Amino acid sequence: MSPPIRLHNTLTRRKEPLQTERPDRVTMYVCGPTVYNYAHIGNARPAVVFDVLSRLLRHDYREVIYARNFTDVDDKINAAAAAAGVPIATITDRYINAYHEDMQALGVLTPDLEPRVTGHIPAIIELIQTLIARGHAYVEREHVLFHVLSYPEYGQLSGRRIDEMLAGARVDVAPYKRDPLDFVLWKPSTPDLPGWESPWGRGRPGWHIECSAMIGQHLGETIDIHGGGQDLIFPHHENEIAQGTCAHGAPYCRTWVHNSFVTVDGQKMSKSLGNVLLVRDLLDEAPGEAIRLALLSTHYRRPLDWTAQRLLAARQALTRYYESLAKVVHVTVLPEVTPDAELLEALRNDLNVPGALGRLRVLLTQLDNADTDARRAHAKSVLLASSGLLGLLRQAPQTALAALRPAALMPSARSSDPARIRTLVAKREQARRSRDYAKADALREELEGAGYIVEDTPEGPLLRPAASVPA
Structure with missing residues (x-):
């Protein structure tokens, strides 16, 4: 049997042997991107980190179920769709496809599951109904809110105490809240915004409830590993714990893993x-x-x-x-x-x-x-x-090597904008490998206009000054 994997658990603040519900199976959920723009390097870090963890888990465990979600309904997505005059699906599909392309280029394997929020509205509504029935949520002015004081353990993940949070909270943010820490599970949608019918009127889910519902539907009441960026610890993951624990009466996650900032x-x-x-x-x-x-x-x-x-x-x-x-x-x-x-x-x-x-x-x-x-x-x-x-x-x-060497083969002192020249060479090499020869030829001409001739060699593209350009 393999030695145990030890991970730093954000919840306990110490490194612990990984505990799983079954000895031969591990479940892992990682918060994915909100898809209203292209992925930046900060989005890429958790994707790469948890890709390595998933590879290790698959080496050590017979069965691994790895889920990474897409948040495809959000106020930023709504704003982007409104500005473009298109449905939100046009925006989200575009950037989900782009995310897949970018992560594939980084060698990130596709997770077993990639749930989207918009495909889980019934599960979200059902989870909210459970929280209301158990006295942990309430309806006010077409909103449904989670009542934080109904869960005394709130704050354990982030190390924050409820009384300290209350003392520093602004009490005038939302008059329909019983307490300033209460957070939205469901909110009304105006006719121009995306929305779904619910027992509380046409509306859309709050951010935190989405992950709890998707986890419950696909991975169960208690999961083995929950991952994400450090910026998600509070309030997102703190609120997930409160929702999941109060709805199911069981621990929400055994091990919390967070990567740091870029x-x-x-x-x-x-x-x-x-x-x-x-x-x-x-x-x-x-x-x-x-x-x-x-x-x-x-x-x-x-x-x-x-x-x-x-x-x-x-x-x-x-x-x-x-x-x-x-x-x-x-x-x-x-x-x-x-x-x-x-x-x-x-x-x-x-x-x-x-x-x-x-x-x-x-x-x-x-x-x-x-x-x-x-x-x-x-x-x-x-x-x-x-x-x-x-x-x-x-x-x-x-x-x-053909992809790695071009920049090293390029003289950097000749051009007033060496970064632009490097970019043109890289784009041309990418077009050539994709057999887009028309684009490659156009980029070759652009390089010649900048004073360089590009030659294709077994080691990659070689850039040299055009004869007409003085050395």
């Missing part, structure tokens, strides 16, 4: 600073695997500062791995080889990915030092089996 060059991402980095824009600068490795280079519970140097280091590291793998491309992978024990030990220790990456570098050295084909086959097999748990080194070496 900053950009030491600053919080914000529109006002203009530093919100979209995944699809970063994909114009670097391969998705490099972005993934950069996101994994800091432990998930520590803040991650995104910099150009971090991405460059990830790119260089992957180039080193794939160069070694290219030398043994003729060596057949052994079918029964398992991941490295020390790497597994690091992952089972609160998902210590930086420690696992350190071990991966040792495995690379072992491959480089192997002096017979038999030893090369074993070293290559262990390296690939181990890197698979991290979602890395999944590509053919030459394909990966």
